[in-house]
Amino acid sequence: MWSDESLRESASRVAPAATPPNQKVSPMSSGFLKVERLAKAYQAARPVFADVSFEMSRGEFVCIIGHSGCGKTTILNVLAGLDTASSGNVFMDGREVAGPSLERGVVFQGHALMPWLTVRQNIAFAVKSRWPDWGKEEVKAQVEKYVAMVGLSHAIDKKPSELSGGMKQRVGIARAFSIQPKMLLLDEPFGALDALTRGTIQDELMGIVRQTQQTVFMITHDVDEAILLADRILLMSNGSDTDSGYRPGGLVEMVSNPLPRERTRAQLHHLDGYYELRNHIVDFLVSRAKAH
Ligand SMILES: Nc1ncnc2c1ncn2[C@@H]1O[C@H](COP(=O)(O)OP(=O)(O)OP(=O)(O)O)[C@@H](O)[C@H]1O
Numbered sequence: 001m002w003s004d005e006s007l008r009e010s011a012s013r014v015a016p017a018a019t020p021p022n023q024k025v026s027p028m029s030s031g032f033l034k035v036e037r038l039a040k041a042y043q044a045a046r047p048v049f050a051d052v053s054f055e056m057s058r059g060e061f062v063c064i065i066g067h068s069g070c071g072k073t074t075i076l077n078v079l080a081g082l083d084t085a086s087s088g089n090v091f092m093d094g095r096e097v098a099g100p101s102l103e104r105g106v107v108f109q110g111h112a113l114m115p116w117l118t119v120r121q122n123i124a125f126a127v128k129s130r131w132p133d134w135g136k137e138e139v140k141a142q143v144e145k146y147v148a149m150v151g152l153s154h155a156i157d158k159k160p161s162e163l164s165g166g167m168k169q170r171v172g173i174a175r176a177f178s179i180q181p182k183m184l185l186l187d188e189p190f191g192a193l194d195a196l197t198r199g200t201i202q203d204e205l206m207g208i209v210r211q212t213q214q215t216v217f218m219i220t221h222d223v224d225e226a227i228l229l230a231d232r233i234l235l236m237s238n239g240s241d242t243d244s245g246y247r248p249g250g251l252v253e254m255v256s257n258p259l260p261r262e263r264t265r266a267q268l269h270h271l272d273g274y275y276e277l278r279n280h281i282v283d284f285l286v287s288r289a290k291a292h
Contacts (some may be wrong), residue, residue: 031055032215038088040074048239050248059213063226066236067289070249072219073187079217080106080185093182102130105176105184109191113160113171120156123175130179146178149208166197186218199265202228223281228265232256235284
């Protein structure tokens with residue numbers, strides 16, 4: 001009912017002159033992010049997933065949901081350029097993703113802050129890496145802007161050991177946003193947080209994403225989190241042994257979120273279509289994600 005079957009393709013081309021010689025140019029680059037027939041196999045005969053193709057538009061928020069081990073983190077790492085696929089290609093903004101880049105911000109469940117640096121210094125480190133020519137004042141203004149965005153101005157000169165788990169995760173988010181990446185990749189960023197903190201940070205993230213029109217790809221196990229945040233939800237199955245042999249995991253469905261984009265956590269349950277959408281995703285996880 002909500003499935004987006006149309007992976008739009010257009011003939012618009014990226015100027016070859018702007019492309020380094022070792023990078024391919026996507027022949028079809030209508031999507032800001034274009035994932036083409038991605039597969040990953042640690043054992044050749046039993047790929048974790050195969051034939052994963054999807055597109056994302058600029059400014060779109062996409063969540064991916066699937067059971068443990070189906071390959072979500074592997075896909076995110078390939079999008080980040082931190083891992084390579086066994087086959088297939090990823091193009092972002094018309095260029096092939098061939099390695100890590102400051103054009104992509106990544107936030108993992110563990111916040112990965114440098115413990116000997118303050119919040120300000122942690123974020124300044126990222127900002128200076130992104131814009132090495134910037135002066136002190138420019139860096140300071142950028143750091144303070146993004147720390148304020150996650151509500152941590154009062155803790156800007158504290159070290160990670162002086163912060164709660166939620167605060168540390170906010171710093172990770174501020175750091176990822178501060179380099180103004182073309183794309184943000186979030187791997188269960190709130191997985192380790194208590195429900196109350198998680199809810200607050202979900203609201204904050206949603207506000208910042210709407211304000212900055214950031215393109216986001218996020219892994220979550222939380223169906224409500226996906227419904228709150230995502231414009232589209234990708235449903236992924238696990239590889240499994242069937243009567244006709246091993247079948248790799250892959251994308252089973254792309255679900256468009258029909259709820260109004262300006263939704264909030266408090267009103268989510270009252271919106272028309274919420275329970276239908278939730279039941280659809282839960283049914284997938286219970287009965288289709290592992291069965292073929
Ligand atoms: N280096 C590796 N060598 C062999 N197998 C691996 C390696 N890395 C990951 N795998 C396997 O690949 C599969 C996919 O792993 P991945 O972490 O991408 O799954 P996931 O869907 O993100 O899981 P989770 O929800 O538990 O984080 C798993 O079965 C995992 O055991």
